[in-house]
Structures are given as C-alpha cells and as structure tokens.
Amino acid sequence: MSTIFKLAWRNIWRNKRRTLITIGSILFAVLFAIFMQSVQRGAWGKIMNDVVNFYFGYGQIHTKGYWDEQSINKAFEPTDQLQKLEVEGENINAFVPRLESYALAAFRQNSTGVLVVGTHPEREAAMTNLGDRIIEGEYFQTGDKAVVVASGVAENLEIGVGDTLVLVSQGYHGANAAGKYPVKGLVKFGSPDLNKQMVYLPLAVAQKFYGAENKLTSLAIHLKDKEELESTMSFLKSELDTAQTYEVMDWERMMPELVQAREVDAVGGYIILFILYVIITFGIFGTILMMTKEREYEMGVLLSIGMKRQQMGIMIWLEIVMLGMLGALSGMVAVLPFVYYFYRNPVDFGKFSDDMKAAYERFGFEPIFPTALDWSVFWTQAIIVVIITCILAIYPLLKIRKLKPVEAMRG
Amino acid sequence: MAVIKTQNVTKVYNPDTIPVHALNGINIEITQGEFTAIVGPSGSGKTTLLNIIGGLDNPTDGYIEVGGQDISKLSDNELIEFRKNNIGFVFQAYNLIPVMTAKENVEFVMLLQNRPQAERDQRVKELMEAVGIGDKMDKRPSQLSGGQQQRVAVARALAPKPHFILADEPTANLDSKSTANLLDIMADLNQKENITFVFSTHDQRVIDRARRVITIDDGLVISDETR
Numbered sequence: 001m002s003t004i005f006k007l008a009w010r011n012i013w014r015n016k017r018r019t020l021i022t023i024g025s026i027l028f029a030v031l032f033a034i035f036m037q038s039v040q041r042g043a044w045g046k047i048m049n050d051v052v053n054f055y056f057g058y059g060q061i062h063t064k065g066y067w068d069e070q071s072i073n074k075a076f077e078p079t080d081q082l083q084k085l086e087v088e089g090e091n092i093n094a095f096v097p098r099l100e101s102y103a104l105a106a107f108r109q110n111s112t113g114v115l116v117v118g119t120h121p122e123r124e125a126a127m128t129n130l131g132d133r134i135i136e137g138e139y140f141q142t143g144d145k146a147v148v149v150a151s152g153v154a155e156n157l158e159i160g161v162g163d164t165l166v167l168v169s170q171g172y173h174g175a176n177a178a179g180k181y182p183v184k185g186l187v188k189f190g191s192p193d194l195n196k197q198m199v200y201l202p203l204a205v206a207q208k209f210y211g212a213e214n215k216l217t218s219l220a221i222h223l224k225d226k227e228e229l230e231s232t233m234s235f236l237k238s239e240l241d242t243a244q245t246y247e248v249m250d251w252e253r254m255m256p257e258l259v260q261a262r263e264v265d266a267v268g269g270y271i272i273l274f275i276l277y278v279i280i281t282f283g284i285f286g287t288i289l290m291m292t293k294e295r296e297y298e299m300g301v302l303l304s305i306g307m308k309r310q311q312m313g314i315m316i317w318l319e320i321v322m323l324g325m326l327g328a329l330s331g332m333v334a335v336l337p338f339v340y341y342f343y344r345n346p347v348d349f350g351k352f353s354d355d356m357k358a359a360y361e362r363f364g365f366e367p368i369f370p371t372a373l374d375w376s377v378f379w380t381q382a383i384i385v386v387i388i389t390c391i392l393a394i395y396p397l398l399k400i401r402k403l404k405p406v407e408a409m410r411g
Numbered sequence: 412m413a414v415i416k417t418q419n420v421t422k423v424y425n426p427d428t429i430p431v432h433a434l435n436g437i438n439i440e441i442t443q444g445e446f447t448a449i450v451g452p453s454g455s456g457k458t459t460l461l462n463i464i465g466g467l468d469n470p471t472d473g474y475i476e477v478g479g480q481d482i483s484k485l486s487d488n489e490l491i492e493f494r495k496n497n498i499g500f501v502f503q504a505y506n507l508i509p510v511m512t513a514k515e516n517v518e519f520v521m522l523l524q525n526r527p528q529a530e531r532d533q534r535v536k537e538l539m540e541a542v543g544i545g546d547k548m549d550k551r552p553s554q555l556s557g558g559q560q561q562r563v564a565v566a567r568a569l570a571p572k573p574h575f576i577l578a579d580e581p582t583a584n585l586d587s588k589s590t591a592n593l594l595d596i597m598a599d600l601n602q603k604e605n606i607t608f609v610f611s612t613h614d615q616r617v618i619d620r621a622r623r624v625i626t627i628d629d630g631l632v633i634s635d636e637t638r
C-alpha cells in the first residue's frame with residue numbers, strides 16, 4: 001500500500017507543469033468560492049445581526065395574533081408565569097418589556113407620524129445598545145419622564161434636546177392619548193426609515209400615555225447565547241399556552257421577507273458556484289484524460305508483469321484525489337489572508353455605489369460588511385472539490401477495467 | 412520436461428470485420444533451459460505468439476500449456492496472477508516504470524508478491540550485479556542508456572524466479588555493442604542458472620547466438636533447428 005501511495009505521489013509530479021496548472025485552477029476555484037461565500041455569509045450575518053440587534057431581538061412573545069395585526073388592543077399583562085420563565089430560562093438574559101404603537105408627534109408648526117416605543121431603558125440598552133446610539137443629549141433612565149428621539153424625527157420637527165415634544169394618539173381600546181415630554185437625547189439609526197420614525201419613552205410613561213397601565217405589546221427576548229435560540233424558543237413554547245393566549249416567535253418568523261431575501265441571494269451564489277465548478281470539473285477531466293491516455297503503454301507493462309487492475313486503479317485514483325486535495329488545500333490557505341483581512345476591515349459598500357447604499361438603507365442597515373470567518377465555508381468548498389475529483393477519478397478506473405495489455409502496448 | 416507446449420494455436424484478429432490470420436496452427440514445445448529464438452520477418456506473427464504464450468492474449472483456437480498448466484481457460488485475474496508468478500517479460504522498449512529507480516523497478520514484482528524486505532534487497536542486488544549494473548541502483552530509467560534499461564528489464568523479469576523469460580525483440584532498439592552485451596548476459600544466465608529464454612528477433616547477429624531457432628512465417632512454423 002505504501003508503495004502504491006509513493007508511486008501515486010511521484011506520478012503526480014512527473015508532469016510538473018500540468019500538475020501545477022491543474023492545482024492552480026482548483027486553487028483559484030476554491031479561493032473564489034470560499035471568498036464569495038465568506039462575503040455573502042458575512043454580509044447576511046451582519047444584516048441579520050443588525051436587524052435582530054437594532055430592535056427586534058432574537059425572539060419575542062406577544063398576545064396570540066399580535067404580530068399580524070400590530071394593534072395596541074392586543075396588549076397583555078406580564079403574568080407571574082412570564083416572570084418565572086424569565087428566571088428559569090437557562091439561556092435567557094432578560095425579557096425586554098415593550099409597549100409599541102403609532103402616534104402623531106408635533107413640535108411648533110411641524111408634525112410627523114412616529115412609532116412610540118415604551119421600553120425598559122436599562123434592559124433596552126443592554127439588548128439593542130440603544131444608549132450607544134445617542135448623538136446628542138443623554139440616554140434616559142427608568143423614572144425619567146422624558147423622550148429619546150431618532151435624529152430624523154428631530155430634523156423633521158426641527159426639535160432639539162431640551163425642547164418639548166407633543167405626542168397624540170389613540171390609546172388602549174380607543175382611549176385618548178396625549179402627552180408632552182422633554183427631549184432628553186437624540187439617537188441615530190443607519191436606516192433613514194427608522195431614523196424618521198422612532199421615538200422612545202420609558203415603559204411606565206408610555207403605559208400611562210396609551211392608557212394601558214401595566215400592559216405590554218411584546219416581550220423581546222435577550223439571549224445569553226444566540227446559538228441557543230432554538231432550544232430557548234422551544235422551552236418557551238412548551239411552557240406557555242400558545243394555543244390560545246400567546247405567540248412565541250423567533251426573528252425568522254417575524255421577518256420572513258428577510259429570510260427569503262437571504263435565500264434568494266444564496267441561490268444566486270450557488271448558481272455562480274455551480275457554473276464555476278462545472279468549468280473546473282471539465283478542466284480536471286481534461287487533465288485526467290491526458291494522463292490516462294499517455295500512461296496507457298505503461299499500464300500495459302504493469303498489467304503484464306502482474307500488477308492487479310485493482311492496485312493500479314487505487315494508484316491512479318489516489319493521484320487524482322491527491323491532486324484535488326492539494327488544490328483544495330492550497331486554495332484554503334491562499335484565501336485565508338483575504339478572508340481574514342476583510343473580516344478585520346469590513347468593506348463599506350456605500351463608498352462604491354450610492355444605489356447600493358440606498359438599497360441597503362431602505363432595509364435599515366449600513367452597507368458595511370465584514371467577511372464571515374467561518375470554517376464550515378472553508379471545508380465545505382474543499383470537500384466539494386475533493387468529491388468532484390473522487391467522482392472524476394472513476395473514469396480511469398473504468399478504463400483500467402477494460403484495459404488489455406496487448407492493446408495498450410501496441411500504442 | 413516441456414515448460415511451454417502449444418497445440419494448433421491460431422489467432423485471428425478482427426474476426427468480425429477484416430479478419431487477420433496472425434497464427435495459423437502453431438505446435439511447439441519448449442523445454443527447461445532452452446535458449447531459443449523465434450525468428451521471422453515483420454508481420455509473421457512473432458509478437459502474437461509470444462503474447463499468447465505469455466498469457467497476455469487469448470488464442471482464437473488451440474491449447475497452451477505453461478509449466479504443466481492449461482492457461483487458455485484462465486480468467487483475466489488468474490492470468491495476471493499467473494504471469495506475476497511464472498513468466499518474466501522483456502519488451503522491445505519502454506519496459507521500465509519511469510517514476511521508479513532501477514532498483515525499485517526490479518523489486519516491484521517481488522513487492523507485488525509480498526516477499527519480505529530482506530529477500531527482496533538481496534535478490535535485487537544479486538540480479539543487478541548479474542546484469543552488470545550494480546552501480547546504477549538508484550538511477551531513474553531516463554538516466555540510463557537503452558542497453559542499461561534493457562538489462563534492468565531482464566533483471567526485473569528474473570526477480571520473481573519465473574519459469575522462463577519471454578523477450579519480444581529485446582535488442583531491436585539497441586546498437587550492436589549493447590546488443591552483444593545484453594545477449595552475453597542472457598546467455599550467461601541461461602548457462603549458469605539454467606534459465607529458459609525465448610526471444611523473438613529478426614536480427615541475424617541475435618539469431619546466431621541462439622541454440623534453437625524456430626522460424627515462422629505467415630503464422631506457421633516453417634523450420635525448427637537446434638544447434
């Protein structure tokens with residue numbers, strides 16, 4: 001066996017130029033594939049993360065039917081059971097209680113529609129880093145009777161820190177809602193859409209404003225480890241009455257369009273990879289054809305002197321698979337610095353194209369994407385190449401099976 | 412005792428299209444220790460005959476016995492096994508595997524036979540010295556002259572201790588000095604070790620060295636003389 005391995009290895013290097021060209025083409029394919037996948041994963045990872053972190057959280061609990069209707073009339077009271085689950089859920093850092101509804105905001109002659117989010121200031125900050133988005137003034141605290149306004153809203157209303165914002169809306173079950181709140185801070189979101197509509201109040205203040213004392217529209221779930229999302233979701237679903245009372249949704253269910261967009265993009269990527277690998281497959285196959293053809297005489301000699309077809313098959317199969325592995329490995333090594341560089345230095349796509357910037361911002365994100373440094377991307381592509389070569393290497397096996405020494409050696 | 416025996420061996424190539432009658436009923440017997448030349452003009456059927464005797468090709472009809480065994484009925488895998496253990500081949504050229512050194516080429520069949528390392532080492536050394544290139548052990552075929560390559564091929568053919576050596580025009584690509592040299596070695600091995608050689612040729616200088624000359628033409632034995 002070690003003899004066969006040794007022979008296979010030496011055979012690889014008998015035509016150095018061709019071997020290097022073949023390895024080079026595999027290297028390029030693997031490099032391109034890994035880089036592309038890393039960029040794609042990185043971008044989507046960032047997008048998902050942004051979406052989840054800027055507001056939604058990895059999951060939420062609502063009254064059953066709330067998400068479709070988004071009406072304040074579906075508000076619920078946090079029960080003892082919910083409080084108990086918050087403590088018992090192993091991977092639950094905290095629930096962020098919120099009361100959300102639309103309102104009209106006004107300052108002097110100006111008015112605009114806003115989404116008023118009543119929230120627990122400290123928990124909100126811990127989960128969505130809202131506090132870090134402050135660009136002017138200060139973040140609020142529990143007990144404040146003040147509002148934090150997105151900078152776009154402030155611009156529209158020409159309002160500043162210290163000014164008093166007027167909010168008017170319809171409250172819980174049709175109650176009148178009106179209030180005046182001093183602006184304590186301005187926050188900035190990457191998305192102009194969000195930036196033009198977010199207004200935050202401390203939870204108790206919002207409950208009072210909407211006439212929904214002690215009521216919530218959602219509990220956003222702040223996880224300790226996002227990898228444990230699924231288990232946490234099933235824990236909550238099993239504990240809560242999801243048939244009648246509550247709905248427990250993860251971010252994928254709350255934002256199906258986003259998941260779909262990611263899938264469409266992934267399919268596009270797969271098509272490109274597929275074409276790339278088809279080309280590479282033909283390239284490798286060309287090498288195999290040449291290799292098999294020019295070795296025919298030699299294989300005839302080997303058969304004559306008593307080498308079994310099986311042994312010869314293993315030798316040639318090993319040659320081709322080693323070739324594939326060498327290409328895949330060198331591709332992995334070659335792409336690593338690129339992936340790492342762009343992982344550490346995310347690319348700001350907004351710099352290249354205003355259209356792209358606009359498109360991403362419409363979804364609510366800044367178009368600044370790092371590559372994903374994900375080993376599964378690396379070895380998946382390597383394995384694909386190795387599988388391709390394993391399959392292609394069957395061709396010479398079929399040849400060897402039918403090889404007649406006399407014919408092979410007649411040239 | 413006959414190491415090779417053929418009875419009415421015929422070979423027709425392309426029986427379904429344009430049939431070529433390469434052998435038309437060959438009856439020969441070769442005994443242990445012979446030094447025999449199969450002689451005939453190009454196209455007379457020498458290669459075809461040696462291939463069939465060596466179990467590289469099947470006859471269309473007839474019976475072949477090698478070392479007392481009927482080989483016309485062996486399966487492909489049995490034939491490979493049979494060749495490995497019973498027959499040494501020397502071809503006209505390109506006998507050697509280019510990625511192996513001279514030593515590895517000679518050792519190769521013994522490796523396929525799973526012979527122990529010590530035995531292999533000793534036999535390779537012995538054989539390489541017998542064919543006069545004990546100093547070229549680690550050279551690749553491309554670093555050897557044509558004559559040296561053929562000597563390595565003879566050593567390789569001998570390595571598994573076959574019943575006999577079949578050599579199809581082994582000197583066809585050699586100059587006269589290398590030809591003489593290779594024949595000296597073969598004759599020497601034949602005499603000292605009683606190794607049976609059957610070789611084809613149409614070179615008169617080679618024919619002159621043979622002790623038995625079987626002449627074939629058009630796939631038939633036309634003369635058979637022992638000197």
Ligand SMILES: Nc1ncnc2c1ncn2[C@@H]1O[C@H](COP(=O)(O)OP(=O)(O)O)[C@@H](O)[C@H]1O
Nearest residue numbers: 424425431433452453454455456457458459460
């Ligand atoms: N594989 C083959 N297919 C068809 N004809 C063949 C084949 N091999 C040999 N022949 C023919 O058989 C005859 C004998 O060939 P061969 O045994 O090679 O003769 P020699 O070795 O004496 O030159 C020739 O006419 C040759 O053309």
Ligand SMILES: [Mg+2]
Nearest residue numbers: 457458459579
């Ligand atoms: Mg011939």
